[in-house]
Amino acid sequence: MEPGYSTRIDTPEFKEAMDKGNRTFVLTVALTALFLPPLVAGIAALISREQLPIVVAACAIVWIITIAIVAWLLGKRFLGKSWDGVVDSQHVGSERSGSGHRRQRVYITRFVTDSGRKVTYKERTLHPFYDYLTFGDRVRYHPRLSYPFEKYDKTADETVICPFCGRMSSIELTECSSCHKPLLV
Ligand SMILES: [Zn+2]
Secondary structure (H helix, E strand, O other), X not given: OXXXXXXXXXXXXXXXXXXXXXXXXXXXXXXXXXHHHHHHHHHXXXXXXXXXXXXXXXXXXXXXXXXXXXXXHHHHHHOOOOEEEEEEEEEEEEEEOOOOOOEEEEEEEEEEEOOOOEEEEEEOOOOHHHHHOOOOOEEEEOOOXXXXXXXXXOOOOOEEEOOOOOOEEEOOOOEOOOOXXXXXX
């Protein structure tokens, strides 16, 4: 095996898996956006004992936040551009969890792109890229993949991260042993 980026990304089978993954992604985002605000409104109704202004306010706030997050997620995935770069640093930090009381670990990998831009990538409970990548690794970013980084030199590796489900698969395989979608090998 020679170092280099996989050419499989341009094959019909990979494109089909990618389209399917993107449809699932859009569906998940759309369903969350649809059902989250009424859910929060329902909780607000219970807590406030159905005081209408509080319920309307809670619903409106969640709508605005949801739309902003949806726009950001879709924009990143469908308008984001591919880039090549190098792993610049890695460290483990901590941040407040969703409920704000507990702190959770964040696994941070920083890249410098060939055009000199700095990119920060954060992982939380699962951190496949933090474990897989090391300082100095040359990578390509594929915005439309759920696990978007591909290593340039895989010659010393025994495993590769599935770009669809994030699990490690043997580099000898062409399909993920877990989700059976094509690997970038
Ligand atoms: Zn997989």
